Amino acid sequence: MILPHIEKKEFIDGEWIKLPQICQKCKKCINDLEKETSLFRCSRGITVYKEENGQRIYPGLFIQGFFDKNVAKKVPEKIVLSYIQLKQLLDYEKKTHSTKFYEDLFHETRQLNSQISSLSERISKLDGENDSQAASLGLSIFQISSLISKRFLELDLCTNNQILNFKKKNKVGIYKKFDKMRIIHANCVKKPTINFCGNLNDEIYAVDMFDLLPFLLFDNAKKYTHKDGYIDVHFSKNKVGQPLVTIENLCEYISDEELVWLTNRDFRGSNSKSQAGSGLGMWLVKQLCDFHNIEINNTIRPAESYSIGSYKYIFKTELCFKNSIEL
Secondary structure (H helix, E strand, O other): OOOOEEEOOEEEOOOOOOOOHHHHHHOHHHHHOOOOOEEEEOOOOOEEEEOOOOOOEEEEEEEOOOOOHHHHOOOOOOOEEOHHHHHHHHHHHHOOOOHHHHHHHHHHHHHHHHHHHHHHHHHHOOOOOOHHHHHHHHHHHHHHHHHHHHHHHHHHHHHOHHHHHHOOOEEEEHHHHHHHHHHHHHHHOOOOOEEEEEOOOOEEEEOHHHHHHHHHHHHHHHHOOOOOOOEEEEEEEOOOOOEEEEEEEEEOOOOHHHHHHOOOOOOOOHHHOOOOOOOOHHHHHHHHHHHOOEEEEEEEEEOOOOOEOOEOEEEEEEEEEOOOEOO
16 A cells, blocks of 8 residues: 555554655544544544545545644654645555556566576575575575566666656765666666766756666666667766766667657567567656656767677766756
8 A cells, every 4th residue: 555544443654655654653542433424534633535435544644624734744754745635646556457567567577586496496405505605695686676666666666657746856876876777787787787877966956767778778778789789878077067877788770750759658679579678768767867857868879889790879867967966
């Protein structure tokens, strides 16, 4: 459940919105549930929503017009929602998803979980062996687990891209986020390798889903690059001092017409027919870029010095961070 809720008179945190500390200690609204309907303000001045059929109750909310502003000042990490946004979140929980997307997601998740099980079994048999080997296996398990979590973030964002509006922003380092995703990819998908050039100390305010941006860009580059090709990531600044991140990889031909459609939902190019996928990766990248005020440009040019078979072109994605903070 994405919202805090009550089950068998127990208060449970939501995945997106957590219960305020004041609610976890109070729980007095349980006594008012029989007589109240729909939205109401509890005795502590916080919103409680009761579905009309009474099947589910959501306490600890801050819905515009239904909470005490003086109480709200004492809750620093809160998300204030309009009634319309509340209904959108409730509708999101009930939505059905694309069958194709579910099939791809669950297939990959099962494969990754199989790897986790295998690695865990190996750790359990390390009795008396070198601790460094256990540490290495533990890191591999962590990396695979990180991949799984990113896939489920994809599911959330694909189902409802408005989720970004309900997330809290924190200051994050641009280079550090890309480096984190490079390490995850390097440990789980060995080829082709990802090479970094340059550095950036700049930061931006971003939601936790920002991790998906470099993850999906690397995922896309690896998927459509020859396994013996390369992926180069350059960190620099433009003439006005805005951070630039460019990702280049060897690829097959992409027409100008297809290039325009790459960031459209469900679009798959003529060279992607033999690749597993749902046509959502670059669309998700565009959603994340738009939300964080990042300008994205995709271009293609002939490879001048290096090619492998039909992989004779360089695909380039350039990201320009408009709202960065220079340290």
